Amino acid sequence: MSLPPFQTFLVAHADRIHRLLVAVAGRQEAGDAFQETFLAALRAYPDLPPNTDLGAWIATIAARKGIDVHRRRARHAIPVAEPPERAVEAHEPADAALWEEVRRLPTKQRLAVAGRFGADLSYDHLARVLDCSPAAARRSVHEGLTKLRRRIAVRTEGAR
Amino acid sequence: MTEDLEARLRADLDARGDRTDELIRTTATAADHEGLVDVAVAVLDTPVGPVLAATTARGLAMLQYVRDGDVEGPLEELARRVSPRILELPERLSPVEHQLRAYFAGERRTFDLAVDWELVGSGFARRVLQATARIPYGQVRTYTDVAGEAGNPRATRATGNALGANPVPIVVPCHRVVRMGGGLGGYSGGLDVKERLLALEGARMM
Numbered sequence: 001m002s003l004p005p006f007q008t009f010l011v012a013h014a015d016r017i018h019r020l021l022v023a024v025a026g027r028q029e030a031g032d033a034f035q036e037t038f039l040a041a042l043r044a045y046p047d048l049p050p051n052t053d054l055g056a057w058i059a060t061i062a063a064r065k066g067i068d069v070h071r072r073r074a075r076h077a078i079p080v081a082e083p084p085e086r087a088v089e090a091h092e093p094a095d096a097a098l099w100e101e102v103r104r105l106p107t108k109q110r111l112a113v114a115g116r117f118g119a120d121l122s123y124d125h126l127a128r129v130l131d132c133s134p135a136a137a138r139r140s141v142h143e144g145l146t147k148l149r150r151r152i153a154v155r156t157e158g159a160r
Numbered sequence: 161m162t163e164d165l166e167a168r169l170r171a172d173l174d175a176r177g178d179r180t181d182e183l184i185r186t187t188a189t190a191a192d193h194e195g196l197v198d199v200a201v202a203v204l205d206t207p208v209g210p211v212l213a214a215t216t217a218r219g220l221a222m223l224q225y226v227r228d229g230d231v232e233g234p235l236e237e238l239a240r241r242v243s244p245r246i247l248e249l250p251e252r253l254s255p256v257e258h259q260l261r262a263y264f265a266g267e268r269r270t271f272d273l274a275v276d277w278e279l280v281g282s283g284f285a286r287r288v289l290q291a292t293a294r295i296p297y298g299q300v301r302t303y304t305d306v307a308g309e310a311g312n313p314r315a316t317r318a319t320g321n322a323l324g325a326n327p328v329p330i331v332v333p334c335h336r337v338v339r340m341g342g343g344l345g346g347y348s349g350g351l352d353v354k355e356r357l358l359a360l361e362g363a364r365m366m
Contacts, residue, residue: 005235005246007201010184018180031179035187042196046244098168117169149165 006045009054010038016119017062023099023118024066024110025073033069037062056128059121063111063129070103101151102144109144116141188247198243200252203231207264208353211330213253214238214246219274220256223328225349242278260330266360269297271331279327287311288322295336298361302340324348336363 003009017037021030040061048057102113108130115121115129126137191197201214203226212234214222221242224234238246250257255273262268275293280286291309295301301309307319323334324346335357339345347354 002240003244005239006244007188007246007248008232008235010187010247014180014184018183031183031186034183035190038187039191039194039196042191042245042247102169113169117166145165152165 002050003045003048004054006042009045009058013055013058017058020059020062020114020119020121021066021069023102023114024063025070026099026103029069029073030066033062033065036069037065040065053125053128056125059115059119059125060129062119063115066114067107067111098148098152101148104151105144105147108140109147112137112140113144113148184248188249189251191247192249192252196245197247197249197252198245199238199247200249201235201238201246202248202250202253202257204253204257204260206260208349208356213256214242215252215256216242216276216278218276218278220328220331221276221278223256223331225329225353237279256331263330264360269361273331275328275332280325284310284312284315284318285322285325288319289326289332289334292323292326292334292337293332295333297333298363300336300338300358300363303337303345304340306337320346330357333357336361 004012014034018030018034021033021037025033037058041058048054102110104110105113111130112126115126116123121129123134123137126141127134130137130140132140188197192200199214199216199221201212203210204213208225210226212222212224212226212231213220214234222234222238226234235246259268259271259273263271277286277289280289287310288306291306294309295306303316303319303323304313306323307313307315310319310322312318319337323337326332326334326348329335329347329349335347335354337345344351344354
């Protein structure tokens with residue numbers, strides 16, 4: 001089975017990868033990360049082994065680029081006082097605020113939640129991205145969700 | 161509670177489809193600037209229907225009539241036979257588009273375009289198409305003529321096959337090759353298109 005045309009591959013995965021990057025790196029940085037991801041893929045493309053799982057491969061590159069881009073921004077961020085919680089509804093955090101919380105998770109859990117719910121990755125694919133077993137990937141998702149729930153509860157408590 | 165959180169996480173991440181389309185385009189342009197694109201493609205509208213145009217560093221490699229909206233077939237052939245590094249880049253095809261438009265408007269009689277013969281192969285088939293490229297606007301030749309030009313006047317069937325497999329019709333004018341005695345012969349884009357091109361050029365049938 002030969003490689004599909006890169007254009008076909010790009011179009012097939014663009015939406016999922018865009019969602020993954022928005023989840024991992026935020027909307028502002030997702031565009032740059034998207035370009036870096038697919039340029040890196042294009043460079044390596046002709047040399048891929050014949051039966052490569054392209055979906056898992058591109059998700060792995062995207063996860064790495066997303067984290068890199070996010071770290072670069074964090075390094076250059078100007079420290080400000082924690083903004084007031086005014087924007088957060090008492091019981092229903094806005095989705096943007098929710099994904100902000102996801103991005104505050106430790107890297108492994110952040111990738112797990114972003115991959116699972118942002119890009120609909122199977123646990124097998126997620127395992128490849130996280131470089132662990134599918135069972136461990138499942139655990140990271142669960143841990144990430146547990147932590148998220150706790151932090152959201154704290155925020156809504158604080159807003160009351 | 162679990163379902164709530166998971167549902168919210170699955171909801172739209174503000175990664176809207178139209179923004180993704182824009183990212184695809186800017187990524188393709190960036191790839192081109194980095195010299196990573198071996199084959200640039202675009203679907204061009206012509207009076208004889210949509211054609212998939214593909215260009216490489218060497219020149220125009222393909223101009224294929226698109227049937228039933230199927231662009232995947234031609235793209236896969238390009239991936240297999242030229243390179244999988246294929247991206248949609250309309251700006252790379254704009255010289256081809258302009259010249260085709262001028263041709264169909266009756267304003268252009270020769271194409272000022274390099275042709276990439278990669279998909280043609282070598283040997284007899286290439287000689288057939290190179291001979292075909294020399295047929296002037298508005299004139300016709302027979303299969304026998306072209307076979308002779310290519311070095312074997314009796315090889316009319318092989319000539320017909322080479323013409324039928326012409327990856328760059330219109331620019332390499334296989335529509336100007338007809339049967340001795342007045343029959344049109346064949347044409348990959350359909351005989352109605354062949355007739356139309358000959359009529360456009362004012363060619364008289366033999």
